[in-house]
Amino acid sequence: MSGQLLIEIYVLVLALFVGFEVISKVPPTLHTPLMSGSNAISGITIVGAILATGSMPGTISATLGMIAIILAMINVVGGFMVTGRMLRMFKK
Amino acid sequence: MQDLVIPIIYLFSAVFFILGLRQLSHPRTALKGNRTASIGMLLAIVATLLNNQILDFQSIFIAILIGSAIGAILAKQVEMTSMPQLVALFNGLGGAASLLVATAEFYRVGAFPIFIFFTIVLSILIGSVTFSGSFIAFLKLQGIMKGAPIQFKGQHAFNGLLVVLVIISSIYGLLNPFSSMFLIIIGVSLLLGILFVLPIGGADMPVVISLLNSFSGLAACATGFVIQNDALIISGSLVGASGIILTDIMCKGMNRTIWNVLFAGVGSTNAITDNLQVDPMKSIKSYEPEDTVVIFENAKQVVIVPGYGLAVAQAQHMVHELQKLLEGKGVVVKYAIHPVAGRMPGHMNVLLAEANIPYDSLYDLDQINPEFEETDVTLVIGANDVVNPAARHDTNSPIFGMPILDVDKSQTVFVLKRTMNPGFAGIENELFYKDNTIMIFGDAKDTVSKLVSELK
Numbered sequence: 001m002s003g004q005l006l007i008e009i010y011v012l013v014l015a016l017f018v019g020f021e022v023i024s025k026v027p028p029t030l031h032t033p034l035m036s037g038s039n040a041i042s043g044i045t046i047v048g049a050i051l052a053t054g055s056m057p058g059t060i061s062a063t064l065g066m067i068a069i070i071l072a073m074i075n076v077v078g079g080f081m082v083t084g085r086m087l088r089m090f091k092k
Numbered sequence: 093m094q095d096l097v098i099p100i101i102y103l104f105s106a107v108f109f110i111l112g113l114r115q116l117s118h119p120r121t122a123l124k125g126n127r128t129a130s131i132g133m134l135l136a137i138v139a140t141l142l143n144n145q146i147l148d149f150q151s152i153f154i155a156i157l158i159g160s161a162i163g164a165i166l167a168k169q170v171e172m173t174s175m176p177q178l179v180a181l182f183n184g185l186g187g188a189a190s191l192l193v194a195t196a197e198f199y200r201v202g203a204f205p206i207f208i209f210f211t212i213v214l215s216i217l218i219g220s221v222t223f224s225g226s227f228i229a230f231l232k233l234q235g236i237m238k239g240a241p242i243q244f245k246g247q248h249a250f251n252g253l254l255v256v257l258v259i260i261s262s263i264y265g266l267l268n269p270f271s272s273m274f275l276i277i278i279g280v281s282l283l284l285g286i287l288f289v290l291p292i293g294g295a296d297m298p299v300v301i302s303l304l305n306s307f308s309g310l311a312a313c314a315t316g317f318v319i320q321n322d323a324l325i326i327s328g329s330l331v332g333a334s335g336i337i338l339t340d341i342m343c344k345g346m347n348r349t350i351w352n353v354l355f356a357g358v359g360s361t362n363a364i365t366d367n368l369q370v371d372p373m374k375s376i377k378s379y380e381p382e383d384t385v386v387i388f389e390n391a392k393q394v395v396i397v398p399g400y401g402l403a404v405a406q407a408q409h410m411v412h413e414l415q416k417l418l419e420g421k422g423v424v425v426k427y428a429i430h431p432v433a434g435r436m437p438g439h440m441n442v443l444l445a446e447a448n449i450p451y452d453s454l455y456d457l458d459q460i461n462p463e464f465e466e467t468d469v470t471l472v473i474g475a476n477d478v479v480n481p482a483a484r485h486d487t488n489s490p491i492f493g494m495p496i497l498d499v500d501k502s503q504t505v506f507v508l509k510r511t512m513n514p515g516f517a518g519i520e521n522e523l524f525y526k527d528n529t530i531m532i533f534g535d536a537k538d539t540v541s542k543l544v545s546e547l548k
Contacts, residue, residue: 073159
């Protein structure tokens, strides 16, 4: 097992702990926006999609990547926008 | 230079995600949190575009534009009652994107060290299950497919067989690089996702959406291992953790284990009819809306318990009118929200917020339960199983042990209901027969608007 991989596993475990800590503080009132917002964050796959599309023009990988960019971007833009729309409705 | 700059931007992007989620812990800062997280995403995209391996910018920008446009339209047009479907759809797209990226990597490289190969298979598996499972959840929530569980004999054994098939094809694929074995892995995984959601009943959908939400994060995380990118690993695990927490809350709200939700197929019709025994000796009291005015006017505290039925009847604006009217007469009005009210975690809160009902008058189960004894009037609108006292004492009841709102402890309970038909779980509700319970039959919106005009 390479050192790089080991570091990635470290990152994974620590990030999971941070996630549990931060998210358990979100009140039930905001659980729907939390879900749509975290959904938008899971669109981070766009990073992989951009690399696949841009680095190998004309290959199958690039085509798959392009579809992946579209899907991930729907997720990102749609997710953040609908979360914003919901949160603007919460009034004191 | 770019070896240093790009990872640092990714680090910033991860920090922005974490800060954004932290700001979500209060309604006051939540909107800012959403903005913070979206800046994080922008940073991640910019960092990726700086990578000098990227030769073709045109395809990228076209795809980004198409995706953004579709996303924006969906976000602007969705009705708040349809949020669960939209989230299911987004979950599915996230899963599909991870699946495609892992597949693209497979085509690009072909032969892999064993661990990377393992993560690609994992990424494809989770991505596919998320995609096809979310799609079925979407169909059920949208009402295109009926909500009842769909089961067949030997389903669990068959699913087990499919998992074995994924493992065998993975080993074959590892030993024979560049083979098309992963197409079989994709196909079988997609089938697994479909079979995983089909047997789950409509009432359990909040659990499924939460779980799929978690999967969409874990899929991104697995993809992060495939392309060795920490930004994906961090963000993916944040979303994964979030989904796991919500799944847990939903399960606790129904007093069920996740395994029971996934494998028991609760809500199939044969389970319903067995429990419908009404004691002919029991009687109910029913009032017309105008008969209740005196009781409301003499109340000090009124608690409103909204269920999904309220949202379906679009009564939330009328309920807000009622709240303002009562508050004008010096009555304290609170809302009691059960964790599984609505069709997804926190759904009821959003529906009430849409009607401008202030969030500080909404109370969770733990906050409001001690208050019912000092409450003069509780108004149950479109909720049923979550206020059934049988959950506390009747060990034979299917909902025994489920945390409920103790509305029966208040002075008077008004239950607004269309008919005497049982609720989603098909269980007789003993609340309706209590001495302090008064039924008001009719459409929720009509009844509340009658109450409003009588109180004016």
